[in-house]
Amino acid sequence: MINAGAWQQLHNECASKDIQLVAVSKTKPAADIEALYKLGQRDFGENYVQELVDKQGQLPKDINWHYIGHLQSNKVKYIAPFVHLIHAVDSFKLLIEINKQAQKNNRVIDVLLQMHIADEETKFGMDERDLVEFFQYYDAQKEQLQHVRIRGLMAMATNTDDETQVRTEFHRLHNTFKTFQSSEFLGKSYFDTCSIGMSSDYKIAIEEGGNMIRVGSLLFGERQYH
């Protein structure tokens, strides 16, 4: 069951602020995606490769599929033919594999780099030092990486009720984003995406400069994990 009222409200808010809304449909049935699609939603986010491939096969072809979960290199090939944006690139090795599979499919795949901002060991992503190292490799091999385009950064905040902490973490992500915009990606207008914010913290994310939010339970109801 979708919450059409919540979607309409969020959709209007995002449209007025030029923010992209990704509806996170992981674990939810294709019928729920179709219901939101009928209202006008086109961007959907999934976390599991097999589930994404299954849904992509069943649902309208003009859906923009976002892969927002942790991606293993050996699974890139399954989503490479159609994926719209891969949010959570957390190693240079993964970028190389995405480039390779994109080339096989004669396309360029857009990606975001996942930054680790949370105060939790379990969340994936690169910290500032890892990013420096990442770009040392990237800059040295740029010429061979024509089939990936780095569009921006993505992160998840700590799962906490402490709003100040969440705000501080998002702020750090956005600062890093701005630094890249004026250095590594200077003059590259495609480096434009800051993907932060979920159901519980998207308001703070928008206030802190996020321009892509990934919202699941608010639109689709609580999930039962498999």
Ligand SMILES: *Cc1c(COP(=O)(O)O)cnc(C)c1O
């Ligand atoms: C599940 C998930 C979301 C959406 O979470 P909700 O709390 O349901 O809005 C956003 N981003 C990522 C990376 C997720 O895994």
